[in-house]
Amino acid sequence: MLDSEAAKWVAGTAYHCYSGDPRAQSALHDAHPGKGIWFTECSGSHGPADTPEQVFRGTLTWHARTSTVGTTRNWAKSVADWNIALDTAGGPHNGGCDTCTGLLTIGADGTVTTDAEYYTIGHLSKFVKPGAVRIASTSFGTTGWNGQITDVAFRNPDGSTALVVHNENDAPRTFAVAVGDRTFEYTLPGGALATFTWPRSGALPSPKREIQLIGATATAQPATDGTAALAVDGAASTRWSSGAAQEPGQYLQIDLGRSTRFDEVALDSGDNLGDYARGWTLSASDDGTTWHDLRTGTGTGQLTTVNVPGTRARHLRVSSTGTAGAWWSLADIRLYRSQ
Known part of the structure; x- marks a missing residue:
């Protein structure tokens, strides 16, 4: 019809x-x-x-x-x-x-x-x-x-935010919420549903547009059976994991398919707390051969936001520079451009 x-x-x-x-x-x-x-x-x-x-x-x-x-x-x-x-x-x-x-x-x-x-x-x-x-x-x-944390968020007319979260699992799950530069963690009992609200505080963040990674491909070391593509599939319910303890030299590399301008990169390790990179380097390349480092840092939680204003590149690489007994996971790598 x-x-x-x-x-x-x-x-x-x-x-x-x-x-x-x-x-x-x-x-x-x-x-x-x-x-x-x-x-x-x-x-x-x-x-x-x-x-x-x-x-x-x-x-x-x-x-x-x-x-x-x-x-x-x-x-x-x-x-x-x-x-x-x-x-x-x-x-x-x-x-x-x-x-x-x-x-x-x-x-x-x-x-x-x-x-x-x-x-x-x-x-x-x-x-x-x-x-x-x-x-x-x-x-x-x-x-x-799939036994994970699922949620939906709303912006009310008064500028306040409501975040509704459900734990699909029968066991408790701990997750992190990041809004701008502020974060909190919460443990939700198995099967439970909870809502979190916070008021509008000051000016809203500058609007950003997410760049859709249509056609992007990815490779990784360790390769873990080709699951690197799960970090660029736009679905946070899937992920690439190192399958081994974190150590320097591990990396995930993306070919965006074309030269792309972006101002921010989000490295999202998903909702399994602790599997974020303890240390990282973000590098860029135009040809996939010659690389230059954009930023380096120390991971502190599941979501790492890297500001790289005015960057243009076709290839990106995130490398582990730290050591930890936990695996390293990337559920999503997202690129944003300021509007």
Whole structure:
């Protein structure tokens, strides 16, 4: 329909959660970027033998990954659960779903129980204000579940930021958040969902445009079966790792495919804390043969941001100059240009 003459009468597309994957929303957005995407219905469900505890945990973890984070990272303008309130028998209904769950369960005596959807929707409805826009953030989890940290971030109209984070794993995971030159670390229990907020403070950072590394290739030493390409695939849920303790001489090298101007390089080691380079050198080359060093430094955390204003090069190399028992990982290398 969006490819037909009728498209001019269509504002966009509504999705439900009962089949498929939220990434389908991004595929549709890429095909029709001028059309809206709304996520308008989802419900938890239970089987006849499920305990309330099983229903709550399973619903919370699935909805957190798929609805709270998954839909919003894939262009949804709205998130809605169905139903708002049900009785203890899952009703009233007229021949519809009798295993669905709601945000609230109302007992015969009027008592109210908050269900998992109350919290998964609550992280958005309480902290993400009307008129907010989603802003870029690095997510390591996938809607298909890979046991990592997944997240989504929003900028509210008053300039404040809301970051919603879900731990897909059953075990606790520790992650780092970096905003400008400020960072913090947090350990999130297994399966948990948490929101972090901070107010607008002073002037916002100068806008930067990420340079898409389309067609870029990478090599590494140690080679580790050709996984170097995972550091330039634009997906933080994949990574290159050294597969051995850190030592000087290890490197990852990128061919951008063409001479490219950039002002900043982000070296993101992902969410496995401790596998950042203890010491590093960033070098550049026009031909892949003659190199010159841009910056050297000491790693202090998972994300290292290197300012190299006005640099132009086709090839980049990040070399390890330190020693550590931990492996060295690079989930993403990102280039930015000042606007």
